[in-house]
Amino acid sequence: MRKHLFAGIAVLSLGVALAPPALADPDKALGACATCHDISPAKNKLVGPPLFGAFGNKPLGEGIEVAKWDEGSLDKWLANPAKMKPGTLMSYQVGNPKKRLEIIKALKELK
Numbered sequence: 001m002r003k004h005l006f007a008g009i010a011v012l013s014l015g016v017a018l019a020p021p022a023l024a025d026p027d028k029a030l031g032a033c034a035t036c037h038d039i040s041p042a043k044n045k046l047v048g049p050p051l052f053g054a055f056g057n058k059p060l061g062e063g064i065e066v067a068k069w070d071e072g073s074l075d076k077w078l079a080n081p082a083k084m085k086p087g088t089l090m091s092y093q094v095g096n097p098k099k100r101l102e103i104i105k106a107l108k109e110l111k
């Protein structure tokens with residue numbers, strides 16, 4: 001009985017250790033974004049607006065002076081969201097231009 005209990009606990013903790021982090025994203029480029037954004041077609045609002053279909057569309061957020069999201073505007077946004085929308089709640093920045101390119105490429109595929 002005791003032995004079984006221990007075995008059970010061991011299996012349980014192993015499961016926790018091996019479980020992927022919450023909201024992990026199959027698409028590596030957008031993995032960090034998925035903590036705050038739904039990148040699935042369900043388009044749920046999480047911390048931020050859904051990113052599925054964002055590319056080519058107008059911003060969902062208020063106060064972002066962009067007609068529609070394209071490479072240029074997304075690059076600017078990801079480099080420093082607060083520069084485009086002072087006081088924005090998106091506290092995440094991507095400093096590396098190469099990384100931004102990868103992310104924008106992945107965003108384009110979300111349609």
Ligand code: HEC
Pocket residue numbers: 030032033034035036037047048049051054058059060061062064069077078085087088089090091092094103107
């Ligand atoms: C810590 C949470 C957080 C992370 C991480 C994050 N975002 Fe955001 N994002 C937000 C919030 C909150 C907003 C809403 C900002 C606003 O309107 O002021 C937002 C807004 C956006 C918008 C504008 C959407 C619209 O149409 O208005 C885009 C595009 C975006 N994020 C892309 C990304 C990408 C791509 C990543 C990953 C590289 C990312 N975000 C990571 C929180 C986050």
